[in-house]
Amino acid sequence: MGDARHFHDLTTPFRMKRGGELHGARVAYETWGTLDAGRANAILILTGLSPSAHAASNAVDPTPGWWEDMIGPGRAFDTDRYFVICVNSLGSDKGSTSPASVDPATGEPYRLTFPELSLEDVANAAYEAVRDGLGIAQLACLVGCSMGGMSALAYMVLHPGSARTHISVDTAPQAQPFAIAIRSLQREAIRLDPNWREGHYGGDVWPDHGMSIARKLGVITYRSAMEWNGRFARIRLDADERDGNQPFGFEFQVESYLEGHARRFNRQFDPNAYLYLSRASDWFDVSEYGEGSIQRGLSRIAVERALVIGVSTDILFPLEQQETIAKGLEAAGADVEFVALDSPQGHDAFLVDIENYSRAIGGFLRSL
Amino acid sequence: MGDARHFHDLTTPFRMKRGGELHGARVAYETWGTLDAGRANAILILTGLSPSAHAASNAVDPTPGWWEDMIGPGRAFDTDRYFVICVNSLGSDKGSTSPASVDPATGEPYRLTFPELSLEDVANAAYEAVRDGLGIAQLACLVGCSMGGMSALAYMVLHPGSARTHISVDTAPQAQPFAIAIRSLQREAIRLDPNWREGHYGGDVWPDHGMSIARKLGVITYRSAMEWNGRFARIRLDADERDGNQPFGFEFQVESYLEGHARRFNRQFDPNAYLYLSRASDWFDVSEYGEGSIQRGLSRIAVERALVIGVSTDILFPLEQQETIAKGLEAAGADVEFVALDSPQGHDAFLVDIENYSRAIGGFLRSL
The missing domain is CATH 3.40.50.1820 (Alpha/Beta hydrolase fold, catalytic domain)
Structure with missing residues (x-):
């Protein structure tokens, strides 16, 4: 292509x-x-x-x-x-x-x-x-x-x-302050990831955890509770879809949906670029x-x-x-x-x- | 007392x-x-x-x-x-x-x-x-x-x-799935904190970052955008209230408000207890x-x-x-x-x- x-x-x-x-x-x-x-x-x-x-x-x-x-x-x-x-x-x-x-x-x-x-x-x-x-x-x-x-x-x-x-x-x-609060928390999740290294990530050292939380929080605020009531309700994941023996691992479909969004986003968007654009949105x-x-x-x-x-x-x-x-x-x-x-x-x-x-x-x- | x-x-x-x-x-x-x-x-x-x-x-x-x-x-x-x-x-x-x-x-x-x-x-x-x-x-x-x-x-x-x-x-x-998604993300923030250690934190090693994100996300969902428009609007922090030279540090009052909530909560509530009670809420x-x-x-x-x-x-x-x-x-x-x-x-x-x-x-x- x-x-x-x-x-x-x-x-x-x-x-x-x-x-x-x-x-x-x-x-x-x-x-x-x-x-x-x-x-x-x-x-x-x-x-x-x-x-x-x-x-x-x-x-x-x-x-x-x-x-x-x-x-x-x-x-x-x-x-x-x-x-x-x-x-x-x-x-x-x-x-x-x-x-x-x-x-x-x-x-x-x-x-x-x-x-x-x-x-x-x-x-x-x-x-x-x-x-x-x-x-x-x-x-x-x-x-x-x-x-x-x-x-x-x-x-x-x-x-x-x-x-x-x-x-x-x-x-x-x-x-508005609600949007600022959400974006501030997304930025904080990235900043607190030890792999962010004040922007000096690279190679295998990448703030995947911070980006994952940021993306999931984004998706939660991009959609609506009403849509999810109809779409996910309380449907459980099948045993083979769950994340193994992780304590407190995923059990509901909505959790797997968010994880899929995070996986598709991670490493596809530069974390520092995300921080800059997110802050620019707050400033406008x-x-x-x-x-x-x-x-x-x-x-x-x-x-x-x-x-x-x-x-x-x-x-x-x-x-x-x-x-x-x-x-x-x-x-x-x-x-x-x-x-x-x-x-x-x-x-x-x-x-x-x-x-x-x-x-x-x-x-x-x-x-x- | x-x-x-x-x-x-x-x-x-x-x-x-x-x-x-x-x-x-x-x-x-x-x-x-x-x-x-x-x-x-x-x-x-x-x-x-x-x-x-x-x-x-x-x-x-x-x-x-x-x-x-x-x-x-x-x-x-x-x-x-x-x-x-x-x-x-x-x-x-x-x-x-x-x-x-x-x-x-x-x-x-x-x-x-x-x-x-x-x-x-x-x-x-x-x-x-x-x-x-x-x-x-x-x-x-x-x-x-x-x-x-x-x-x-x-x-x-x-x-x-x-x-x-x-x-x-x-x-x-x-x-409902929106509440499950929020609580799942709070739990994930704690679980992803390297200091959580699958529950074996203690002494100075404590998942403060994860708990902080979990608490802030909680407070965001416990209040309302409408209240914050009137209460915080876009009011900036004074220079001496900001978090020093932290890149992407706090600038708006709403960010400082959330930080205050997180600081008062951290070390006051056991992270594992939080995980157990949070999951119990999802299950009910x-x-x-x-x-x-x-x-x-x-x-x-x-x-x-x-x-x-x-x-x-x-x-x-x-x-x-x-x-x-x-x-x-x-x-x-x-x-x-x-x-x-x-x-x-x-x-x-x-x-x-x-x-x-x-x-x-x-x-x-x-x-x-």
Whole structure:
């Protein structure tokens, strides 16, 4: 299988919001569909914390992407009409420069010498790829999911006129204390793992235990109790599925489900990159651009139309926060469509409840 | 300060539900008020996972108890009228026999050789203390909070006629997968701590990191996002409150709040006891007594009256589960009062929202 990623070299030095700068940094991105002559049909998708730029399969890389059923001819992101771009976040290790990358100044991986990362930096890096790499002056639509939704708000605040319309998916105008508490505990689990070694893991010494706890806690907050009542109830594992003679080992299906998620994640995502992106999510606060007011911060965003989607079962990015975004964009002059879904899958609904998300997003994009 | 605990020696051998037995085991309990001549005014309180029998101060031990404002003359549990008992759960290390106790057969602490513990065992041990230790044939009221609410259901199913009335506080007829997932992850954090040593910690080698993560995850699920939005918002710690130069150290007040909870808990609760009681909570399922049906299981409980209280913001023991208990007790013939509170404090509301809990519980007990 091929590598469908393109790479865009960022301005050198690339100055970071909180100080520090990167030299020779780049971001990875993939595209689907064809950019029209006027360069006016581009959609940019900014991702959650862990996904790569491979949102969907394409000719070069036919493996399914993380939003496979949403992108393609006739799908919600209709590639017969739109040119779709997905950028791997700066700081993520899926092709973009991250704490796992080699610092050209030392020839060694950055690890914790990577400068403090904010979602504004993630947004600025994606903006450079779109403007300078692809020559697109204005996006037809900027889409942000989860953490990517916060990155998208930063993108639009920092680059007025960069997007004609916006789709906001299960995100937040600022991190609330419940989400901060969860992410802080995820970071702590990694930091307390003796194998983390203040970022100097490698080879066989890897903070697998910390990453496992972090991932499981993530999955618990990405889904919903309601979904699990129907899906797992109190079903036990068969004897041969249990973890041997481990004292206090797994016994219920829900425990095995979480273990499977952790195993698939471990060693697939750089622990230091996880820490940087997680902290960046805690730091984001659009009210910084509105003298402490979320609504004034959002008022700096000028898009013609917006679609704001949220899910009633999302405990990490609750529906009230989606309403806040919708109201702010509307007050700023956008024509806003607000969709509150009752999907049982919680925060992850946008990855699972393709029927409802397709209807909302496809309908919005067709109406443009 | 004195020790207000009494100790009741359990039947020897004390046979456990899942096999195994204890020799020379005991439970600790405290009391408030005076048992009347007919031994008919006793209230037994069964606790959540971590509290001791010291529910309130008394002459011998004037330190405030974990339900201090609820128990005393003129309070909800009015000691001018009632004789109130609180038993430390079997398996907890606050005076009752637990994995931290010495096994008389070996002269060494049980640690993981302690037999598998269920909430039925917790219930049976408390029952023996009430019947044999205090000579009480029937409780005026059996009260169970959180895990203690499940123990109370076991108590009433296993010992018909042992309680005239019942107060069920923020509990469950069976553990649901969300609660199992949270508790499984808490146990995993302890098990993965290299200092746990399969239960053989001691001296300076103690699974503080695992216990800290377990406790913080507990506190996150015991409170509510709504409460924290008002209480912590995005308030930062002052520079001198932060944890030094720790990379990815604490920055927000909510993080410091969780750290304070973990520090107060660490070394105050035996990690092996925590594992045993946590797993016992996952195992409890009243439907085992009803051929797989919760309602049929609850139908075996015969009390004259019951008060069932729940909180809409409780994510660990959701309100629907309280409704299920109320319906089951009612179908079994009890006169049931169901109180759904909107307290913002989540599962912990019963420890914090004293005003509302006092009104409900005090009103119920006065009406008897």
